[in-house]
Amino acid sequence: MNISAWSIRNPIAASMLFVLLSVAGFIAFGAMKVQNFPDLDLPTISVTANLPGAAPSQLETDVARKLENALAPLQGLKHITTKVQEGVVTITAEFRMEKPVQEAVDDVRSAVQGVRADLPSDLRDPIVQKINLAGTPVLAYTVRSSRMDDEALSWWVDNDVAKKLLSIKGVGAINRVGGVSREVRIALDVNRLQSMGITAAEVSRQIKLVQQEGSGGRMNLGVGEQPVRTLATVKTAQEVGLIELSTSRGTRVRLDQVATVSDTLADPRSAASLNGTPVVGFEVVRSRGESEVAVGRLVRQALADIRLNNPDIEITEAFDFVTPVEEEYSGSLQLLYEGAILAVLVVWLFLRDIRATVVSAVALPLSVIPAFIGMAYLGFSVNVVTLLALSLVVGILVDDAIVEVENIVRHLRMGKSPYRAAMEATEEIGLAVVATTFTLIAVFLPTAFMSGIPGKFFKQFGWTAALAVFASLVVARVLTPMMSAYMLKAMPPQTHEPKWLTQYMVWVTWCMRNRFKTMLMATLFFVGSIMLVPLLPQGFIPPDDNSQTQVYVELPPGSTLAQTSASAEHARQLLMAVPHVKSIYTTIGGGSAGTDPFAGGGAMEVRKATLTIQLSERGERPRKQSIENDIRTALQQLPGVRTKVGLGGSGEKYILVLTGEDPNALQTTAMAVEKDLRTIEGLGSIASTASLVRPEISVRPDFSKAADLGVTSSAISESLRVATLGDYDAALAKLNLAQRQVPIVVKLDADARKDLSVLERLMVPGKNGPVMLSQVATIEVNGGPAVIDRYDRQRNVNFEIELSGMPLGDVTQAVQKLPSLQALPPGVKVVEVGDAEVMAELFASFALAMLIGVLCIYIVLVLLFKGFLQPVTILAALPLSLGGAFVGLLIAQKSFSMPSLIGLIMLMGIATKNSILLVEYAIVARRGQPATDDTPAVPAMSRWDALLDACHKRARPIVMTTIAMGAGMLPIAIGWGTADTSFRSPMAIAVIGGLMTSTVLSLLVIPVVFTYLDDLGIWLKKAYLRWQLLFNKLGVR
Secondary structure, rough: OOOHHHHHHOOHHHHHHHHEEEEEEEHHHHHEEEEOOOOOOOOOEEEEEEOOOOOOOHHHHHHHHHHHHHHHOOEEEEEEEEEEOOOOEEEEEEOOOOOOOOHHHHHHHHHHHOOOHOOOOOOOOEEEOOOOOOOEEEEEEEEEEEEOOOOHHOOOOHHHHHHHHHHOOOOEEEEOOOOOEEEEEEEOOOOOOOOHHOOOHHHHHHHHOOOOOEEEEEOOOOOOEEEEEEEOOOOOHHHHOOOEEEEOOEEEEEEHHEEEEEEOOOOOOOOEOOOOEEEEEEEEEEEOOOHHHHHHHHHHHHHHHHHHHOOOOOOOEEEEEEHHHHHHHHHHHHHHHHHHHHHHHHHHHHHOOHHHHHHHHHHHHHHHHHHHHHHHHOOOOOOOHHHHHHHHHHHHHHHHHHHHHHHHHHHOOOOOOOHHHHHHHHHHHHHHHHHHHHHHHHHHHHHHHOOOOHHHHHHHHHHHHHHHHHHHHHHHHHHHHHHHHHHHHOOOOOHHHOOOHHHHHHHHHHHHHOOOHHHHHHHHHHHHHEEEEEEEEEEEOOOOOOOOOEEEEEOOOOHHHHHHHHHHHHHHHHHHHHEEEEEEEEEEEOOOOOOOOOOOOOOOOOEEEEEEEEEEOOHHOOHHHHHHHHHHHHHHHOOOOOOEEOOOOOOOOOEEEEEEEEEHHHHHHHHHHHHHHOOOOOOEEEEEEOOOOEEEEEEOOOOOEEEEEEHOOHHHHHHHHHHOOOHHHHHHHEEEOOOEEEEEEEEEOOOOOOOHHHHHOEOOOOOOEEEEEEHEEEEEEEEEEEEEEOOOOOEEEEEEEOOOOOOOOHHHHHHHHOHHHOHHHHOEEEEEHHHHHHHHHHHHHHHHHHHHHHHHHHHHHHHHOOOOOHHHHOHHHHHHHHHHHHHHHHOOOOOEOOHHHHHHHHHHHHHHHHHHHHHHHHHHHHHOOOOOOOOOEEEOOOOHHHHHHHHHHHHHHHHHOOOOOOHHHHHHHHHHOOOOOOOOOOEEEEEEEHHHHHHHHHHHHHHHHHHHHHHHHHHHHHHHHHHHHHHHHOOOO
């Protein structure tokens, strides 16, 4: 059944179908979330184990190795990355993509639980959770007030702001940065402790035992029953000072006789400032599956209410990841509209008929809108990837309609009525339109099934493009013929042909007469285009051009918060002098706004500061990369620190990892590699984890003296920990207030912690009462590693190399040629992680997707043309399109990266589209048509005439669709509008360049290839007949 003929005969049914599809499409579009990237569910699990105060080398032996060994045998495990810092072990277990996320979480949790008994008893239970890529903050705010101090402001953020914002749909977490926490501090006097014969740990433990509420059972007095409670809590710090403690000597002592009790602030471990003014900051994290734009809008509304109710509190936006997403969304839609208008303009220029142009133009929105139904059904969101797919196919969507309308117009010019012209023209071109659409779907769909992280991203790309293209086929076969039949008018015959068409016919005749020369030139062109590939820089993802960047400042291990604040402030003053820097938000020891979600975790450290820089709007400044280079130059004046510039996203850094069992060999190699890396020109800063050594105070017990006095090593370490840092959080007594608990922390006063001799006089428990530490141990100052990195159960050294605009592939090649990496000592090897690993995976996946795409095209064509040879003619257009794509990328100075690969995949579909139109018509013309009731018989043509007739009749729709498609992508290639086109531009350039060469060459070369393959077919047929005759003579059946 011919569906076009049915729609022409039943126009109301066809119209209603599209009204229904459009309404459903609009509803689906309204229901879809607007996001930056699709939410990925990756089977990557993190395990965090805390043992406050423990040294990295101790944690590596006691915790990290045991956990790694437990995780190693898990099924589907790909890599284990471990970071050991003071008091914290963070292990990231990366599983293969096929592993279900929940199963990975359960497996890791079971493995960790299995070795819990082997881990130190003081270690808090390890936390197992999946890595949430949506867990990066979308907004950061700073709060200031003339009425409140830091403590009141911090509590206001923790209590009032957090309660209000967490009740909003889509807000996942509120994290405070900077500010202070309240605590009751008991500052011990060492001399008094010594005279009373009591240890710091004893004081802390006794307060915990005294200051608590306990259940005391149940009584039955009189009629009912009553619970019994033990109430031994006090309400203020003064009352805490009055608590009496018993000593090991049998005496008792009041707490305020051996210590100073104060209701004060905890030692700050993080800080925040905005443009140099100290503030309390907080970050808003969205929930998984929610829209950044919707969350941003609701949070801003809630904060506007908070400002109204608290006029004395100043709330300022410091980091904004919502606006770039909004810009990207509105900019993408604008590019879609511009592309659509240009494509329609091209149709009008060729046909010069308003009605025919309107019929073609209607196809565009009606192809995009129904695609949203499928996208919403598959659970997709409106994000960079889906918008990319739609902006790419905008030129293709009008194609089928153009081909249909152009053919109907040609029939109208023969003097037929619109009704009859629509009937005959759509029947004539039906197979070609179906074939071109299914080849495009065959190209796009394999990208949806790629493996690895790229596959997760491109699932939405492949399906969106395929759905839109399929919708365009439905429009072209159902709506366009029906509208043409009832809207177009009869046209006068065309008296003269366009000059370009006459000239083209001369060229194509020459090509068919000089077949060998034509094929030779086409082959040389293909070889030349392949030779261009090494000239193209290779990358993974082009760096973005958003109006935000970051600077990381890292001080040597052992630096204090005050030192970090001073360095960060110095850096801020240097940066404010750089042109186009508007404001700077600084966080120290906390805050994760703008960090890379793929980067391994690790605890926050007071020696690290992050400066988030707001730049001028995109149109008012040069590209971000040149400003970042100015920032690097400005930061060279900053002494004694390491700096990194950039948001650390894709396309900004290359990570080189050396692994080995022998720490000394690894250290020596790392030094040599770092020296060599600095010889590569054009790189930004190079940060290595090799040379991070921190100062430590070592207490070494004398075993014989300790045994005599009955002092154990664990008693020494516990007394030291409580005296200098305070007990573990879980073991601290708490002061109960109306809405919160304030910890009661017992430790030495601040001055005592600056003097080693005070430490020597500290009391530790022995079998005959407390003894001084200096009697059983020696104290010395040493050095030890500040951070230990491990990769796949081996120690490693990471080099983070800033690309500063250089393509990743080129840097990778330059690094691999370094002399120190060419001659590595035994046991040390190089591992690829991060972008380099994903890039290798991506190129392999794309090669496979392209191969499958070509195979799918061939199968589709074989099924439609019912032959094996002519589809090969159509595939001959593929190599001819590559040259233009590579030349386009070279001229525009773009790298051969992920977007340009997507462009090549698309080119495959479009190049075959042109040759299908030619070949299909040539086959039909050679075959001829028998007479029917309405139409007279069409005699069969010779091969020569059929090919020339096909070229003559199909040249115009081929050139029209090519120019329409190029015009549709032009806004993306040039980068009009507000959206950041750094990702899409290379793709559009590759497609436009390839389109130009593939159209020109396929119009000239495909007829020649057709004749060669036709000759081959004739020869094979003759050979088959000869073999058959021979077998018949021999009597073989």
